[in-house]
Amino acid sequence: MPGITREEVAHLARLARLELKDEELDHFAGQLDDIIGAVARVSEVADQDVPPTSHPLPLTNVMRPDEVRPSLTPQEALACAPAQEQQRFKVPQILGEE
Amino acid sequence: MTVTELVSYEDAMAAYEPVMGLEVHVELGTKTKMFCGCSTTLGAEPNAQTCPTCLGLPGSLPVVNATGVESAIKIGLALNCEIAEWCRFARKNYFYPDMPKNFQTSQYDEPIAFNGYLDVEVEGEIFRVEIERAHMEEDTGKSTHVGGATGRIQGASHSLLDYNRAGIPLIEIVTKPIVGAGEKAPEVAKAYVTELRELIKALGVSEARMEMGQMRCDVNLSLRPHGAEKFGTRSETKNVNSLRSVERAARFEIQRHAAVLGGGGTIIQETRHFHEEDGSTTPGRVKEEAEDYRYFPEPDLVPVAPSREWVEELRAGLPELPRVRRTRLREDWGISEHEMQSVLNAGAIDLISATIDAGAPADQARKWWMGELARRANEEGTELAALPITPEQIARVCALVKEGSLNDKLARQVIEGVLAGEGDPDTVVEKRGLKVVSDEGALGTAVDEAIAANAAIADKIRGGKVAAAGALVGAVMKATRGQADAARVRELILEKLGVEG
Numbered sequence: 001m002p003g004i005t006r007e008e009v010a011h012l013a014r015l016a017r018l019e020l021k022d023e024e025l026d027h028f029a030g031q032l033d034d035i036i037g038a039v040a041r042v043s044e045v046a047d048q049d050v051p052p053t054s055h056p057l058p059l060t061n062v063m064r065p066d067e068v069r070p071s072l073t074p075q076e077a078l079a080c081a082p083a084q085e086q087q088r089f090k091v092p093q094i095l096g097e098e
Numbered sequence: 099m100t101v102t103e104l105v106s107y108e109d110a111m112a113a114y115e116p117v118m119g120l121e122v123h124v125e126l127g128t129k130t131k132m133f134c135g136c137s138t139t140l141g142a143e144p145n146a147q148t149c150p151t152c153l154g155l156p157g158s159l160p161v162v163n164a165t166g167v168e169s170a171i172k173i174g175l176a177l178n179c180e181i182a183e184w185c186r187f188a189r190k191n192y193f194y195p196d197m198p199k200n201f202q203t204s205q206y207d208e209p210i211a212f213n214g215y216l217d218v219e220v221e222g223e224i225f226r227v228e229i230e231r232a233h234m235e236e237d238t239g240k241s242t243h244v245g246g247a248t249g250r251i252q253g254a255s256h257s258l259l260d261y262n263r264a265g266i267p268l269i270e271i272v273t274k275p276i277v278g279a280g281e282k283a284p285e286v287a288k289a290y291v292t293e294l295r296e297l298i299k300a301l302g303v304s305e306a307r308m309e310m311g312q313m314r315c316d317v318n319l320s321l322r323p324h325g326a327e328k329f330g331t332r333s334e335t336k337n338v339n340s341l342r343s344v345e346r347a348a349r350f351e352i353q354r355h356a357a358v359l360g361g362g363g364t365i366i367q368e369t370r371h372f373h374e375e376d377g378s379t380t381p382g383r384v385k386e387e388a389e390d391y392r393y394f395p396e397p398d399l400v401p402v403a404p405s406r407e408w409v410e411e412l413r414a415g416l417p418e419l420p421r422v423r424r425t426r427l428r429e430d431w432g433i434s435e436h437e438m439q440s441v442l443n444a445g446a447i448d449l450i451s452a453t454i455d456a457g458a459p460a461d462q463a464r465k466w467w468m469g470e471l472a473r474r475a476n477e478e479g480t481e482l483a484a485l486p487i488t489p490e491q492i493a494r495v496c497a498l499v500k501e502g503s504l505n506d507k508l509a510r511q512v513i514e515g516v517l518a519g520e521g522d523p524d525t526v527v528e529k530r531g532l533k534v535v536s537d538e539g540a541l542g543t544a545v546d547e548a549i550a551a552n553a554a555i556a557d558k559i560r561g562g563k564v565a566a567a568g569a570l571v572g573a574v575m576k577a578t579r580g581q582a583d584a585a586r587v588r589e590l591i592l593e594k595l596g597v598e599g
Contacts, residue, residue, distance in 0.1 A: 054186060054395035060403040066128050066165035069135030074145040077153060077261070087144040088242065088258035091195040095251050 004032050017082075103357055107281075107349060110321070110356030116283040117329050118276040118348060119318035120227075122294055124269045125237060125311070126169050127304045131265035132236045133160030133203060133399070140310075144260040152265035154199030160398055162187075162234075166267040167210070167402055168412065169303040170234045173269055174211025175413050176297050177229045182210050184403040187234070187396040195259055196238035204270075206393040209233035210402065216297070217421065218289040220282055222435055227290045228274040239264040269303075275329065283352065288345035291315050292442070295341075296420035308339050315344050317372075319351040321359060330355070331365040335379050338372045346377040354379070427451060431460040444472050445482050449489055456493035459500075466492050470510060474517065487516045494523045507580045508532045535582045541574075544582070545590045548573040559595050567591050 006029040013020045020028065071077075074087050083090035131138060134151035150158035174181050188206035214229035240263050245255030271294065279286040295313055298306040306313040320332035333355070338347045355365055369382035418426075427447065428438040431454075441447055446467045453463035467482065471492075475482045495512055498504040504512060504527070515526030527533060535541055548570050549556045558566045567588055574587045592598070 054397060055400055057400070059400040060184070062161060062400045063164035063167060063402075064135070064161045066130050066163050067135065068130050068137045069149075071136045071147050071149050072153075074143065077145045077148045080155075085244075085256075085258055086242075088260050089145070089195070089198075091257050091259060093255060094195065094241075094243075094257055095254070 004029060004036055104350075104353040105357045105360060107353055109360075110352050111281045113323065113360065114321035114330075114352075114356055115277070115280065115324055115326075116348070116352050117320050117322060117332075118273075118279070118283055118287055119332070120273045120276070120287060120290060120344075121316040121318065122271045122291060123314045123316075124173070124271065124298055124304050124306060125313070126166055126267040126269060127302075127312075128163055128165045128169070128267055130163055132163050132166050132234065132267035133265055134158075136262075136265065138266050142262055145262065147262040148264070152198075153261060154197070160203065160396075162399060162402065163267060166234060167404070169267070169301075170210050170232065170269050171404055171409060171412050172301050172303060172416065173271070173298065174214065174232050175409070176301055176416055176419065177211065177214040177216055177232060177271070179211035179214030179229060179232060181404060181409050182208060182212070182402075183406075184208075184401055185210050186401045187399045188393045189396050190235075191392045192390075195257065196241055197264060198239070198259075198261060202235060202238065203396055203399070204235035205233035210404075216290065216293055218286065218293045219421065220285045220289050225279065225282075225286050225289070227276055227286070230272045230274045232269055232271045235268045235270055237263050237266040237268050284345040284348040287317060287348045288341050291344050292341050293421065296442070300417050300420050300423070302417075308341070311339065314339055317344060317347045317351065319348055319355065320365070321352065321355045330359070331367050333365060333368060333370050333379070335370045335372050336382065340374075343372060343374060343377075347372045347379060350377055350379055423447075431464065433464070441468060444468060446472070449482060452489035453492045453496075456490045458493040458496035462496040462499070463489075463492065466495070466513070470513060485517060486519065487513065491516055491523055498523065498527065502583060503527070503533055505534055505580075505583060508534065533581065535578050541578075541582060541587065541590060542594075544574045544577045545570075545587065545594060548577065549591070549594065556595060559591070559597055562597070564592070564597060 006025055009029045009032060010020070010025055013025070078084045078087070078089065081089050126132075128138060130136060131152055134149050136147045136149050136152055138147070151160050171181055185205060185208035187203050188208075189201040190204045190206070191201045193200060209231035211232040212230065214232075216227050216229060217224050218227055219225075239259050239261040241251075242258040242260070243249055243251045243254035244258060246253035251257070273290070276283070276286065276290075291313075295306045295308070298304050298313070304312055308314070315338045317335045317338055318332045319335070320330035322328060322330045333351055335347045335351060338344050351370075358365055366381075370379040371382050372379050424438055424442065424447065428435065431438075431450075433441075441450065441464065444467070446464075450460075450463045450467050453467065454460055471482060471485060471487070475485055478485075492513070495504065495509050498512070499506070499509050511530065511532055512523050512526045515521070515530060516523060520526050520529060535544075552570060552573060555566050555569050559570070570591050571584055571587050574591075575582055575584060
């Protein structure tokens, strides 16, 4: 039985750095459960003869010319970073001692 | 860390046959990134060339760079590949901070170019390297590891990320397993990367400067006993970033694998780091299998379906391939394959060619670039092309020599002046007063003085020892501070002493 529990939603929210209140957790857990249920019904219908869909629109070759567009300023880019140092994103230790 | 005693290269070859796979990443020279309009200019301050798309912020949408796709097709065509009629991008998922999106946008089972080959030359013989695929992807951000020893990731307390490079277009070019190169495998590897670099430069899609990281090579290598069908377990030596290192890394791994296998051990499938200082490799991480990346089609980018008309248009516009051009130039210049190889290694082909186009004779153009200028570049640890002198200026020096206003020694001084920033050749000649003394009166006086001061030698010459004239020529050249035409001086000396030359 596919679905998603309230605990799993809380875990996902933490991974996505989203702060959800208790009532929001209840609310989204219900909605996400409905969505997952709907997607599960699609896999029931789609048999071996139906190719997987990667893109819902029949478009190809959407490209842009190689022209520079303004970037964010470093300050804007770093505005939401939890930590920064020397105008760079600061991230926790990646590897411990060898 | 266990240190493996290497076996000699000859012993390794006696027992095993090497199989190689080369993966080369080329950073394209587009103005903007692969999926957003951020600039790719080098040297910007940290995080000054980022936007919501390359930072992976919610709600941003990538759009592919048309020039990036065009460059990928050109590379594919130049490598004799088939070009996909329809292909998609894929997400290569991994959890590491060098990509803020937590995935790299790449191509998986639908590369834009596949099934090609590149012919390379080793000691005059052609070796065909087959190409598995060339696909489009993006570069990662740059990490700085803080708090550990010498910037290493091990033991660092934290790391700092600059995402200016994240999203710069990359083309990854992968060979099929290279078999049959035998003992020449390391040379074939080097020749392949050299040829590929020339090709990329000729296409104008990247400057492919390895020392700048614009072209990077991974060397995959395994050994199998002679006669065996099955490939051995491979190691992947990452980021081998010079042509010489590619050869050294392959050679080292052959010797290391042979030592491990010969001692009854097994090769671990792992990535390895190459060390420039001593040409050795050390273990990196144990390699993930492809499925660990959870590849799936990138839903935010629509498929790329290059029309056959576009592909044919690009094919028709391909420049003369470097190997073909080299053969043509070699014949024009009348030099040996070995000499041409030296010119290629020195990065002097375009410079010599441009000097000849500017009017210099082939032998003179080659003489200056491969002699005096190569020496200067070497001394200063720079590329020949980076010297502050142009092919046109060298051609002008050659012209001044030809018309007799400069001799070789003076020409060298003129070049020195141009390199020192004193101006173009004519200005240097003017400022330094570097004209051959052709005033017959002044020369005649200098010759008379030399004869008077060296009476004994003059007598020898009168007596028929023409070879002794060299000493008098030397004296005149010294007196005129090298500014005389030595051949004319010799004529004058013999004339005045009444001897036939």
